[in-house]
Amino acid sequence: MIVKYGGNAMKSLDLRRAVAAEIAALRAEQTVVVVHGGGPVIERELAARGIPSEFRAGLRVTTPEAMDVVEMALCQLNKQLSQDVGHAVGLMGRDSDLLRAEVFDPALGRVGRVTGVNADVLRALIGAGLTPVVGCVAVGPDGDALNVNADTAAGAVAGALNEGIVFLTDVDGVYRTYPDPESRAAHLTRAEVEGGIADGWIAGGMIPKVRAALDALDRGAPFAVIASGMHAGALSAAARGEAGTRITP
Numbered sequence: 283m284i285v286k287y288g289g290n291a292m293k294s295l296d297l298r299r300a301v302a303a304e305i306a307a308l309r310a311e312q313t314v315v316v317v318h319g320g321g322p323v324i325e326r327e328l329a330a331r332g333i334p335s336e337f338r339a340g341l342r343v344t345t346p347e348a349m350d351v352v353e354m355a356l357c358q359l360n361k362q363l364s365q366d367v368g369h370a371v372g373l374m375g376r377d378s379d380l381l382r383a384e385v386f387d388p389a390l391g392r393v394g395r396v397t398g399v400n401a402d403v404l405r406a407l408i409g410a411g412l413t414p415v416v417g418c419v420a421v422g423p424d425g426d427a428l429n430v431n432a433d434t435a436a437g438a439v440a441g442a443l444n445e446g447i448v449f450l451t452d453v454d455g456v457y458r459t460y461p462d463p464e465s466r467a468a469h470l471t472r473a474e475v476e477g478g479i480a481d482g483w484i485a486g487g488m489i490p491k492v493r494a495a496l497d498a499l500d501r502g503a504p505f506a507v508i509a510s511g512m513h514a515g516a517l518s519a520a521a522r523g524e525a526g527t528r529i530t531p
C-alpha cells in the first residue's frame with residue numbers, strides 16, 4: 283500500500299512520530315511505500331528567507347529560487363521521516379529517476395507533472411525488506427528539479443506499483459459541507475468529485491488530493507482513500523475501509 287503523508291498531519295514532532303509508528307505497525311501486515319510532502323516546513327523555510335508563497339488551485343507557484351528552498355526543506359524532512367519509520371530508505375524523486383516530470387504550466391514556474399515512475403527501484407528496496415520513503419521533487423527533461431504536489435506524486439507511485447493508496451491529511455475525509463465532519467462522504471464517484479470541484483464544496487488543497495486519487499485509479503491502483511492522520515489508529519482503519527472517503531471510478 284502507498285501512504286501519502288503530508289504537511290498538515292505532520293505539524294508537530296509528536297504527531298509525526300505517532301504516524302511513523304502507525305506506518306511501522308502497518309508494515310507487519312503489508313508492504314508500505316511512503317510518499318511525502320511537507321507544505322508547512324517549506325512555508326517556514328521560504329518565510330525565513332523573505333520569499334512569498336502563492337498557490338493556484340492548490341499548487342505552489344515555484345520560482346527557481348523557491349525551488350532550491352523546497353528541495354532543501356524536503357530533503358531534510360525525507361531523512362527525518364525515514365529515520366522515524368525505521369528499516370527505511372529515504373529517496374527523492376531525483377534519485378535513479380524515481381519520479382520523472384515535465385513542466386506542468388509555465389505560469390506556475392518549476393512545477394512538475396509526473397511523466398514516469400521508476401517502479402523497479404521501489405520493488406528492489408521492497409524486495410530487500412526496506413520501506414521506501416519518497417520526497418516529491420522530480421527530475422525534469424533538462425535534469426533540473428521540478429516541484430510536484432505530493433498528492434500527485436503519491437498517486438503516480440500507486441498507479442505504477444498497482445497498489446492501493448491512503449492519503450493522510452488533517453480532516454476525516456471529504457466533507458460535503460466543509461468543515462462539518464458529520465458531512466463526511468464515505469464514498470465519492472468520479473462524477474461526484476468533478477461536481478464537487480465545479481460547485482466549490484471541494485476546494486483548496488483537497489482538489490489535488492481528489493484528482494490524485496482519480497489519477498491513481500486510472501493508472502491502475504485498486505483503491506484510493508482520503509483519511510485523517512490526526513488520530514491513533516486512523517491509518518489502519520482507513521486501510522481496512524472503515525474510515526475516510528473512498529474514491530471510486
Ligand SMILES: Nc1ncnc2c1ncn2[C@@H]1O[C@H](COP(=O)(O)OP(=O)(O)O)[C@@H](O)[C@H]1O
Pocket residue numbers: 288289290291319321450451452453455456457458459460483484485486487488491
Ligand atoms: N470538502 C472538503 N472536505 C474536507 N476538506 C476540504 C474540503 N474542501 C477543502 N478542504 C481543505 O483541504 C484541506 C486538506 O488539504 P491540504 O491542506 O492540502 O492537506 P495536506 O497538507 O494534508 O496535504 C483541509 O484541511 C481543508 O482545509
Ligand SMILES: CC(=O)N[C@@H](CCC(=O)OP(=O)(O)O)C(=O)O
Pocket residue numbers: 287288289290318319320321322324340341342352393394418429430431432433
Ligand atoms: C507544486 C506544489 O504545490 N508542491 C508542494 C510540494 C509539497 C506538498 O505537496 O506538501 P503537502 O503534501 O504537505 O501539501 C509545495 O510546494 O507545497
